[in-house]
Amino acid sequence: MYGKSLRALSISTVVAMALALSLVFFYAPLEAEQGFLQKIFYVHVPLSIVALCGFVIGALLAIQHLRTRDPRWDMRSYVAIHMSLIFAVGALITGSIWAKGSWGHWWVWNEPTLVSFLIVFLLYATYQPLRFAIEDPERQARYASVFAITAGAFVPLNFIAVRLSTAYVHPRVLGSTSNLPAPMALTFVVSLLAMALLYATLCKYELTAKHTRAQVRALRRRLLGDAEEARGGRARSAAPSLPPSATIGPRTSPRTAL
């Protein structure tokens, strides 16, 4: 049965998050300048890092898709990017809250990380509209992979370019992650781990749900045959679909990982 590792993943995520939260609130010291508000750093930075890694992972999965033409890679790439986009929105919101708390403005242009994130978000926000605009599922997957790879390469270049363009007149608003005292560093690492686990678990959930739905559809098609076709089949969608052979059939072993 697909999704056997879900339980283990969920449990470890809950444990990690609980640990991270308790460290953030009870263990990490208050920062001198910004006080309690600074603790949002333990949410914002892990969100950012996980989102960025997610985008790059999405690009790598897309490369695999183009190399093997196996739609399951496209499914994984789609979920990775989709989830990273959500995390990126989280990063933007927490970054904005932090900026408002420290600087009094909801948005600041001289924080290069935040600005780069905005551009990256605007780019990846076109991923689903692009997919939705292509009806042929195979072409949709292929074009989406090309986009994912292009965008994945763009992310680091964009960060460099924005970094270069930001005048270092003011000290960076959101601070850097180096030179952290030990207790803060520990809290940060645990938070990062918890966020990464959360990301992995959510992705796994989504993949399982999609896979199950595809299996149900394939079974219905097999049972109902032409009647199902006549009903119009599946509506147009931005999400990738799995071909009949990938979901059910004598060859597919139950343990085939998605």
Add this chain to the structure above:
Amino acid sequence: MAALEVEGLARHYGEREALRDVSLSLAEGQTLVVFGPNGAGKTTLLRVLATLLRPHAGRVSVLGSSLPDEAWAVRGRVGLLGHEPLLYRELTAQENLRFHARLHRVGEERVAQLLDAVAMGGRAREPLRTLSRGMVQRVAVARAVLHEPELLLLDEPHSNLDPAAVELVAPLIGRSSRRTRVICSHDPAGMLAEADLVLGLRAGRPALVAAAAEVDPEEIAELYR
């Protein structure tokens, strides 16, 4: 050597199967005619053979090269005449054919020769958008055979052509020992005579595969019900 060897060809469109379990073998110089209602997969089959679509399962061997890995060896030896003329409307017949000639590394004399063969010599210098559909179809035929392909793939080739034009293009796309043909057609009466092998498709599956001599026209009509 068979010009076409297809075994268990399958191609899906998302979760739907466009082609499934198609198998046939066609010798050089012979003609395969494919019948079937709209949506049966005729055009998909043609496009797979033309190397425009990849097969998702099964073995396909065209002119000795297997697809999709050796598709590059097949291009340039296959000619496709589909629903679209594949010509630029703003350019003239001559400019269009010359463009394709350059892509296929064919000499310009051949362009002039073909324009005469389809009786388009006089209007070869007018933009295609000023020509009638029948004339555009004639130029499309010229484009399809420009590079003297060994395998001709024709999707309802006589559409938009009046009887005189049909006769005109016959030497170019008609039966010949030097070319193998696959023709998709809705016209059992007319095309059955051209066929050596008949394939009937219904919902992507082969409902009928037989030598033309053994096929009863009634079976073909059955496909459309």
Add this chain to the structure above:
Amino acid sequence: MRSTVAALLRKELLVELRTLESVPGMSLFAVTTFVVFHFALNRSTVEGDLGAGILWVTLLFAAILGINRLFVADAEEGGFDGFLLAPVERTAMLVAKALTLLAYLVVLELVAIPAFALLLLGPPLGHALPGLIGVLALGDLGVAVIGTLVAALAVRTRARDLLGPLLGLPLFVPIVIGGARATSPLLTGAHNAAPAARWLLTLGLYDLVFGLIAYALFDFLLED
């Protein structure tokens, strides 16, 4: 490969000369936009940062008009099929289309820069012209490559005129950063104005990386 690119280029320029649907529109758009900027900013002259910004934004949006039309004729009429059936290297289409877009951009700038100097730019352009040409050349290369990639992505989708710009603009941001920053000192009228090397380097690097990426990925877009 070279002969294929040549054949494609010939066809492209022939179609464009026959229809004139890209270049005149792009150029006119740029000039009109300068006029709009005059009214929107309520200024008679611009210079430095502001001038550079206006120039690059206008050029970029005019380029998008060209990008939207780049593959339309192939998608609708000639069909990519005709090209895909030929025994040629498919990346030749990327090269030919990027060169075509580059040519359009050059003609666009031949109209837009004098118009800009005439209508909006305060300081004289004379001494800065070689530097400006250099910056524009690097910027154009990037816009041409990315524009071709994005145009190919968008052309066979349902909202092609919308998706093209939406996909392209974020990807163009680093080019705008490099281009505008490099151009800014050139529009101050100073006699020894020169673009800063770091921006030229940024542009060049960006062009190179995306050139390689486009080269690697383009074939996948052409298949059916």
